[in-house]
Amino acid sequence: xxxVTQTPSHQVTQMGQEVILRCVPISNHLYFxxxxxxxxxxxxxxxxxxxNEISEKSEIFDxxxxxxxxxxxxxxxxIRSTKLEDSAMYFCASGASGKAYNEQFFGPGTRLTxx
Amino acid sequence: AQKVTQAxxxxxxxxxxxxxxxxxxxxxxxxxxxxxxxxxxxxxxxxLIRRNSFDEQNEISGRYSWNFQKSTSSxxxxxxxxxxxxxxxxFCALSTTGTYKYIFGTGTRLKVLA
Numbered sequence: 001x002x003x004v005t006q007t008p009s010h011q012v013t014q015m016g017q018e019v020i021l022r023c024v025p026i027s028n029h030l031y032f033x034x035x036x037x038x039x040x041x042x043x044x045x046x047x048x049x050x051x052n053e054i055s056e057k058s059e060i061f062d063x064x065x066x067x068x069x070x071x072x073x074x075x076x077x078x079i080r081s082t083k084l085e086d087s088a089m090y091f092c093a094s095g096a097s098g099k100a101y102n103e104q105f106f107g108p109g110t111r112l113t114x115x
Numbered sequence: 116a117q118k119v120t121q122a123x124x125x126x127x128x129x130x131x132x133x134x135x136x137x138x139x140x141x142x143x144x145x146x147x148x149x150x151x152x153x154x155x156x157x158x159x160x161x162x163l164i165r166r167n168s169f170d171e172q173n174e175i176s177g178r179y180s181w182n183f184q185k186s187t188s189s190x191x192x193x194x195x196x197x198x199x200x201x202x203x204x205x206f207c208a209l210s211t212t213g214t215y216k217y218i219f220g221t222g223t224r225l226k227v228l229a
Contacts, residue, residue, distance in 0.1 A: 033215065043160070043206060045216035056215045089158055102148065102210050104217060108159040 002026045004107035006092050012113045013082055021077045021110045025094030032075045033093040033104060034067065036060065043091065049075065050098070082114045117142045119209050121220035128197050129228050136192045136223045138207030144168075149183065149190045150208040150217070160206070166190065197227045 005024045013019050025032055034046040047057040049067050066078045075094070079086055089111050093104040118141040128134045140149065151163040164174065166183055174181045178195045194201055207220045 031215070035217075042221045043208075043217075043219040045218070048215035058216070091160060099212050099215055102212070102215065102217075103165065106152075106160045106162070111158065 004092055004094055004105050006090075006107040006110050008110060009108070010111045010113070012115065015084060015114055016081050019079050019082055019112065021079075021090050021092075021112070023075045023077075023092030023094075023107055024073055025075055025092070026096075026105055027073070029094035029096050029105075031055075031095040031098060031104075032067075032069065033095070034077045035091040035093065035106075037089040037091065037109075038085075039088070046077075079112075082112075084114050086112060087114045088112060117144075117209055117211055117214075117218050119207050119218055119220035121205075121207055121223050123223045124221070125224040125226065127226040127228060130199060131196050133193060133195050134197050134225065134227075136194075136205050136207075136225065138190045138192065138220060140188050140190065140207070140209045142209060142211050144211040144213060147209060147211040150210070151181070151190075151192050152206045152208065152219075154204040154206060154222070156203070163192075163205075194225075197225075199227050199229050201225060202227045 007022045032049040035043050036046050037043045045058050047061045047067055048055045064080050068076050089109045091109045092107040095104045120139045147168045149166045153161040171183050180193045182191045204222045204224045206222045208217045210217050
């Protein structure tokens with residue numbers, strides 16, 4: 001069964017460094033998403049991406065964050081200058097349909113630790 | 116505004132007991148979807164069920180069952196004869212047609228004791 005994959009599973013970085021989290025969505029999906037879960041808290045939406053542009057973003061997704069689909073298979077989340085509060089689990093998701101049906105398939109997550 | 120409330124922060128039960136996890140949602144949309152996810156200690160989100168707003172039939176899948184009641188805006192999840200492997204955090208989530216995002220509740224941590 002096709003699945004969303006994410007690399008790395010765990011990333012440790014120093015405050016102020018740039019990080020890129022990578023995701024390989026399910027191959028025929030057109031909609032891509034990032035969510036964040038700070039330890040012990042709920043999962044929060046960051047951004048959705050369709051047709052090579054951001055279709056929706058939350059207030060969390062500020063100028064420090066960017067997303068890109070650099071090729072036909074990868075979907076990345078970049079954090080330009082990490083802060084301690086960026087430490088969280090980051091989930092990528094993909095879907096074949098848009099808002100009307102909106103079924104999203106989640107990857108296993110990347111745990112980001114900012115020191 | 117859309118919102119999901121899981122009032123139970125943590126529940127502990129003894130193995131083989133039945134347990135119900137509550138989920139109350141808020142939305143003005145008439146078309147929406149509700150979900151339950153399980154998050155084991157390993158951290159991934161395991162999809163359990165998706166239900167649309169037009170289907171109020173209760174669902175049973177093995178030891179799991181779900182009770183969807185639009186009148187009370189609730190979508191509760193029951194585990195029958197709980198097992199230690201059911202220990203996890205369970206999240207209820209809402210999706211409406213006006214947005215791409217899933218709105219998650221704060222989760223309920225279930226501990227099943229042997």
